[in-house]
Each structure stands twice: as C-alpha cells, then as structure tokens.
Amino acid sequence: MRCFKNIAPVVLLASLASATLQIVPGATWTATNTGNHIQAHGGGITKVGKTYYWCVIGEDKTNGTSFQNIQCYSSSNLIEWKYEGALLSRTSSGDLGPNRVVERPKVIYNKATKKYVLWMHIDDSGYAEAKAGVAIGDTVCGKYTYLNSSRPLGFVSRDMGLYVDDDDKAYLLTEDRNNGLRIDLLSDDYLTVKQATYQWKDSIEAPALIKKNGVYFMFGSTLSGWDPNDNKYSTATNIAGPWSAWKTFADSGSKTYNSQTTFVLPVGNNFVYMGDRWVSSNLMRSTYVWLPLTISGTTASMKNAVNWVLDASSGSMTSGPSENVYEGESATLSSGAKTVSCSGCSGSTAAGYVGGSSAGAVTFSSVQSSATTRSTIRIKYLNGDSSQRHANVSVNGGISQRIAFVPASGDPNSSVLHADLKAGANTIKISTSDGSWGPDVDRLMVPQS
Numbered sequence: 001m002r003c004f005k006n007i008a009p010v011v012l013l014a015s016l017a018s019a020t021l022q023i024v025p026g027a028t029w030t031a032t033n034t035g036n037h038i039q040a041h042g043g044g045i046t047k048v049g050k051t052y053y054w055c056v057i058g059e060d061k062t063n064g065t066s067f068q069n070i071q072c073y074s075s076s077n078l079i080e081w082k083y084e085g086a087l088l089s090r091t092s093s094g095d096l097g098p099n100r101v102v103e104r105p106k107v108i109y110n111k112a113t114k115k116y117v118l119w120m121h122i123d124d125s126g127y128a129e130a131k132a133g134v135a136i137g138d139t140v141c142g143k144y145t146y147l148n149s150s151r152p153l154g155f156v157s158r159d160m161g162l163y164v165d166d167d168d169k170a171y172l173l174t175e176d177r178n179n180g181l182r183i184d185l186l187s188d189d190y191l192t193v194k195q196a197t198y199q200w201k202d203s204i205e206a207p208a209l210i211k212k213n214g215v216y217f218m219f220g221s222t223l224s225g226w227d228p229n230d231n232k233y234s235t236a237t238n239i240a241g242p243w244s245a246w247k248t249f250a251d252s253g254s255k256t257y258n259s260q261t262t263f264v265l266p267v268g269n270n271f272v273y274m275g276d277r278w279v280s281s282n283l284m285r286s287t288y289v290w291l292p293l294t295i296s297g298t299t300a301s302m303k304n305a306v307n308w309v310l311d312a313s314s315g316s317m318t319s320g321p322s323e324n325v326y327e328g329e330s331a332t333l334s335s336g337a338k339t340v341s342c343s344g345c346s347g348s349t350a351a352g353y354v355g356g357s358s359a360g361a362v363t364f365s366s367v368q369s370s371a372t373t374r375s376t377i378r379i380k381y382l383n384g385d386s387s388q389r390h391a392n393v394s395v396n397g398g399i400s401q402r403i404a405f406v407p408a409s410g411d412p413n414s415s416v417l418h419a420d421l422k423a424g425a426n427t428i429k430i431s432t433s434d435g436s437w438g439p440d441v442d443r444l445m446v447p448q449s
C-alpha cells in the first residue's frame with residue numbers, strides 16, 4: 001500500500017509546520033530528490049492508506065510527445081513531491097514501443113483483488129488506433145504489468161479518466177471522437193469494459209468525475225488541441241443520467257486560467273482542480289495548474305490564484321500569504337554574477353551570470369520572516385534556453401537544494417523553493433558550481449509569516 005518507504009509518523013506535526021507552504025499554479029515544481037521539474041503531465045492522484053500519503057502519476061514528457069515513462073511521485077502534504085520511479089517504461093516494440101502515444105494514465109485500487117489498476121490512452125503517433133490500455137500492479141508506485149489494449153465496446157477512445165463510486169463500481173470515462181463522451185462500467189476486477197452507462201453527444205475530452213452530496217460532476221474541455229479553452233462541467237444525480245447541459249466553471253474567457261482539466265482531487269470535504277498548462281512546442285516545460293474548486297449544490301466554480309495554502313490533512317484551502325519582495329539586482333552579487341537588463345523584470349533588471357565557470361552567486365542577506373516555519377518562496381526568474389536550467393539554493397548556510405527552472409523568456413516565471421525560515425533575518429544564496437548557467441534572478445517573493 002505504501003508509495004514510499006521512509007514514512008515519518010508525524011502527520012499532525014507536518015500539517016502544523018506546513019502552514020505557509022503554498023501551491024503555486026503554473027510554476028516550475030522541482031521534485032525534492034531529482035532537482036528536475038516534475039514530469040507527471042496528464043496525470044491523476046491516488047491516495048494511499050489511512051494516513052495522508054498521495055501519489056501523483058502522470059506522463060514523462062522529458063523528450064516530447066512519444067511515450068517514455070509513466071512516472072510516480074509521492075507526497076505527504078500535496079506540495080513537496082519525491083520521485084518514486086516509473087510504473088511503465090518504453091519497451092522495444094508493441095503498445096509501449098518507440099514512437100507510441102501513451103497518455104492520461106490513471107490508477108485506482110481494487111479492494112477485492114487488492115491490485116492497483118492503471119488505465120491509459122494507447123495510440124500510434126497519428127492517433128488512429130484510439131484505444132484504452134490496462135496494466136496491473138501490487139503497489140501503487142511499483143512496477144506494473146501491462147496487459148492489453150482495446151477499443152472500449154468497439155468505440156474509438158482517446159482521452160480517458162477513471163471513477164470509483166461509493167459502491168466500489170468503477171467506470172472508464174472515454175472520449176469517443178465519432179460519437180461523444182462516454183461513461184462505461186468496468187468489470188468487478190476493473191480489467192475490462194463491461195457495458196455502456198451514459199453517452200453525451202457533445203465533443204468533450206480530458207474527463208474527470210467526482211461526486212459530492214449525491215451529485216455527480218463531470219469536468220472536461222472542448223477540443224482545441226494543446227491550446228486551452230473554457231472547460232466545462234455537467235451534473236447528474238444518477239451516473240446513468242440524465243446529465244445537465246455543459247456550463248463553464250472558471251472565469252469566462254480565461255480558458256480555465258490557461259489550463260486543461262486532468263483530474264479533480266477530493267481532500268477532506270473539498271476539491272482541488274488539477275489542470276495541465278501545456279507548452280506544445282516543448283512539452284517537458286508544461287506546468288501544473290492546481291486551484292481550489294468550489295462545489296455547492298449543483299454548481300462548480302473556480303477563481304485564479306498566484307498562490308494558495310492547502311492543508312492536506314483537513315482539506316482547508318486558504319488564500320496565499322502576503323509577501324515581501326527582494327530584488328535580484330539589490331542582492332549581493334559575487335564570483336562573476338552581475339546585473340543584467342531585462343525588459344520584463346521588475347525595475348527592468350535582474351541578477352544574471354549565475355553559475356557558469358566562476359560559479360556566480362546571488363546572496364539575499366536579510367530575508368525577513370515573522371515566524372520560524374517551513375515556507376514556499378517564489379523565485380521569479382528568466383531562462384532563455386530551450387531546456388531546464390538549475391541552481392543550488394542554500395538557506396542560512398544549510399544543505400543546498402537543487403532547483404529547476406524551465407524555459408521562460410520575456411516575462412519572468414516562478415520556480416518554487418520550499419525551505420525552513422527562522423523568525424527574523426534569513427540568508428538565501430542561489431548559485432551553481434557545476435559549470436552550467438543558472439537562471440537570471442528577477443526577485444524573491446517571500447511569505448511574511
């Protein structure tokens with residue numbers, strides 16, 4: 001059942017200490033043990049055990065669209081993620097072979113067989129096969145055995161999702177490009193598609209289904225390729241219908257804050273919307289847009305946020321803290337780091353030449369916090385390359401963390417740093433000594449408490 005081995009028995013303490021850890025939608029999210037941007041695109045979250053551990057499972061887009069791995073990361077707070085390994089990896093031939101499409105992996109647990117069941121979209125590079133594949137595993141984040149693929153009940157199937165109802169019946173949510181979006185009942189072992197439950201005539205992909213107080217909510221997007229659109233939802237009190245007409249839930253015209261639904265996660269009595277902000281020209285740099293989703297009666301609504309606070313043990317969701325701002329060009333620049341001009345940056349300047357052969361460093365020496373607590377700091381940066389840059393960040397002289405910075409040019413993007421701050425003044429040093437260039441640092445956004 002566990003998705004990682006060294007589980008510290010301090011769930012309550014961890015939740016208290018994580019008061020100012022934040023979710024920052026659309027930022028670079030570095031896995032704690034890889035130093036790289038998390039690769040779990042088009043994914044979903046599987047909750048493990050009675051205590052609060054989650055695994056995010058999604059697509060590795062490190063090298064573009066072709067299938068590489070289905071990756072698993074674990075977390076006890078839904079904010080700091082550790083890479084656990086690949087559930088499935090590319091094989092020499094077959095469904096998981098070279099130049100294949102394997103998308104939207106989702107994992108559910110079958111209580112009767114005690115197996116984890118993984119369904120995924122299986123296709124050729126031209127999306128002509130349009131099948132759903134299934135694999136099985138003994139542990140959520142371990143290796144899975146790939147079983148087979150098929151067109152559910154004979155219909156084409158592209159984007160897909162899964163839903164397990166209160167009675168343990170499980171459903172495949174499948175986009176049938178010729179006929180609309182479908183809900184199909186799975187067999188008791190969850191390994192085969194048994195019968196049609198409902199079908200919308202509307203063209204909707206990226207499906208995700210939840211239920212609150214007896215009302216089912218199906219979320220999805222209309223069809224606009226990798227580009228975002230105003231995603232929609234439909235409701236019903238019976239999974240077999242009738243289902244309502246589709247309505248938008250984010251601000252109209254915002255294109256769901258530039259994202260596409262992949263999953264909706266229940267946490268306590270609340271729900272987290274999980275979307276992908278795809279960057280089609282360089283899919284590895286696609287980011288994760290997770291936001292609080294308000295469900296009330298038969299209505300769903302969602303506002304945008306730069307940052308917000310999620311208590312994973314209670315499900316409480318609150319707005320982000322107020323922040324102090326520290327400009328890169330006002331920090332101490334040493335070993336070759338120097339001020340560079342940057343039209344999109346605040347003050348039109350940033351700290352540049354970080355890293356390189358002389359290990360240029362930017363040191364912020366009086367970063368204030370009113371509390372001794374673990375905090376999420378946003379590093380606003382630029383990276384004009386087409387691949388990730390990295391830097392090592394040390395807080396108050398402690399052990400360096402390797403942080404990733406996906407490409408960002410023009411306007412700065414954020415990369416998140418989770419670190420222990422002490423009450424009073426803190427020192428944060430950003431550098432790298434491996435000879436590579438780090439990002440240009442525009443500014444640090446630091447929670448006040």
Ligand SMILES: *[C@@H]1O[C@H](CO)[C@@H](O)[C@H](O)[C@H]1NC(C)=O
Nearest residue numbers: 026027277287408411412413
């Ligand atoms: C980075 O910032 C630019 C400009 O603000 C924005 O258009 C883009 O969506 C951001 N990238 C990501 C991955 O969020």
Ligand SMILES: *[C@@H]1O[C@H](CO)[C@@H](O)[C@H](O)[C@H]1NC(C)=O
Nearest residue numbers: 060061062063067068069090
């Ligand atoms: C990506 O491609 C590089 C170069 O071909 C290769 O070394 C690396 O293993 C690939 N990564 C994945 C995840 O397939």
Ligand SMILES: *[C@@H]1O[C@H](CO)[C@@H](O)[C@H](O)[C@H]1NC(C)=O
Nearest residue numbers: 134147148149150151191192
């Ligand atoms: C896939 O494998 C499962 C488990 O062996 C089996 O029950 C199912 O019939 C297979 N489906 C297809 C389409 O071959």
Ligand SMILES: *[C@@H]1O[C@H](CO)[C@@H](O)[C@H](O)[C@H]1NC(C)=O
Nearest residue numbers: 392399400401402432433434
């Ligand atoms: C950078 O951080 C990584 C990961 O914590 C660490 O292994 C490495 O030694 C650090 N490098 C430097 C130069 O501090």
